[in-house]
Amino acid sequence: MRRNAERMRERCRALGLRLRPHVKTHKTLEGAELATGGTRRGIVVSTLAEARFFAAGGFDDILYAYPLAGGRLAECAALAQRLQTFQLLLDSPQALALLQQHPLPGTKRWLVWLKLDCGNGRAGVRPADPAALALARAIAEGAPEKVTLVGVYAHCGDTYGCRDIPAVQAIARATATAVLDFVTVLRQAGVPCPQASIGSTPSCSHPVPEMAQLTELHPGNYLFYDLQQTLLGSCHPEEVAIRVLTRVIGHYPHRNQLLVDCGWAALSLHGRDQAPTGCAAIEGHPQLRLVGLTQEHGQVEAVDGQLDFGRFPLGSILALIPFHACATAAMHPVYYVHAGGKVVELWHPVRGW
């Protein structure tokens, strides 16, 4: 994890960009401390529970990169008051109106990023849509004493549909270009927009030169990586820094299966139909695959041929490399952090919203 954190920081240094790590994968103070290189400044969160947890843990410059919902404005105002820099994201005139109608007290202003959808097809306005320029202008010029436009933000989550690095890089290039072209349009329109940020672990693990023109990157998963990222080419298998340990609890030779004490309650069902070995790879045992997960049981088979039960006596431990670290981490109330073969720390993630 330290190495993954350091490599991403080096990559951003080389590009002359700031790294604003997303914390939603691990959701721990310790992980974010590593990811920020100890500064505890400049992170992205996706829930207000995360924002409060990291604020209470001494973090600042927190971007709540999630479409603003009216019902949660009071919580955002409390965070803006508490922190030196609390930033919001929006993609609709309604959300902007809400901020303008509820200014922060004193000299504080709402700090706003405009969310762009550059092909990912989730939240955001499409930069080529005239509504995008209109909204950026409305943020910057509508009530400048109340609301400030900080930057534009895009998530290239469509990289997860890729099958190789060139395809990931093509999306990264298209996203960066669309964001930068939009910033040019803003500049030409006289709309100040100092920051431009894109993210996703696949794109940030193999950045393209066009990304150097942005100001920030905001990947999150890379701190752990996972089987999915390995299949996408984001990392080598030995860079994956997350495992679920499980015990063999049953031998069923008549159906050529082992049972292990790890079900979806410990792994999630992510990747079930996407990876050749199921929701996880079994470290050191490429001849095995997870074929079934119920709440607390996992069924393990041989990829082909007869399972060698003698190699896996009852009680033996297998290490599972999860398909999707974000999903697996979300199932665990504590992470066992090890170094030199010993558990050296327990990390407790925040949950809820």
Added chain:
Amino acid sequence: MRRNAERMRERCRALGLRLRPHVKTHKTLEGAELATGGTRRGIVVSTLAEARFFAAGGFDDILYAYPLAGGRLAECAALAQRLQTFQLLLDSPQALALLQQHPLPGTKRWLVWLKLDCGNGRAGVRPADPAALALARAIAEGAPEKVTLVGVYAHCGDTYGCRDIPAVQAIARATATAVLDFVTVLRQAGVPCPQASIGSTPSCSHPVPEMAQLTELHPGNYLFYDLQQTLLGSCHPEEVAIRVLTRVIGHYPHRNQLLVDCGWAALSLHGRDQAPTGCAAIEGHPQLRLVGLTQEHGQVEAVDGQLDFGRFPLGSILALIPFHACATAAMHPVYYVHAGGKVVELWHPVRGW
């Protein structure tokens, strides 16, 4: 939830059976209090974390219905010492040897259920396999002053692959018959086995007469029910006692989609490819379906035709009926319990292992 608890208790009373509710779906003291009709006696758990939590909450007669793993024997011994009745399950001679080699101190004995696999294909010995009788005999006769055979236990989880009630009942009948035939074999062999228990919410929601010859049923999901159970015919839609509330946070007319603030972090991915409306049904809106879930976002579309965005203004609340309550409940650190339109209690489930 009260009604679901009461109906299952009535069903068991009518059959002359004890209800031993499984608590792994809700994992709360309050839910188990309802399910046991206030007695706090006679439950099934699937993790030792649950066993300790319910023991600390005043529950007793707890069956840890999970293949015994050697590494966890000390925790089991502590529970056996702490509780009047702590029961274990096993399906291998190795697990039995472990118990015989580590007897409980004083006059306590290990209380053991033999796990049978009557077609479900997960844990358990197949009752027609000569190893089943041999293992039952070894439990009962091997070291009777240390280990007692309490009963036989089967989970007919294969009912979840059914498409209608007759198919569920056929499996329930086959499972009950296989268990009872095995008990007969034991009796003929002079092996005392006082209890026989089967479970699964589909089978226990429409019990067949053969089940009356058992001594216990151990369903768990029925306290909530869910979309999956509705599709299986286990319950009517209005009996489902779990919802995830979510807000509309975005309108995207160009792709005919709403965005809601509920992703897999709040719902899980269970049912993604199994239910016509995705991982949940949207209550009161059969014309909508959830087409995509990322960690904190859900994408909602019209089943066909154009979405009427005017009906779903930003900030409006939708109630999601989860496909799989066990999986959705596992994503939440707290349940908001309501009555008469008001939140009246917060329930906190146990997690971990």
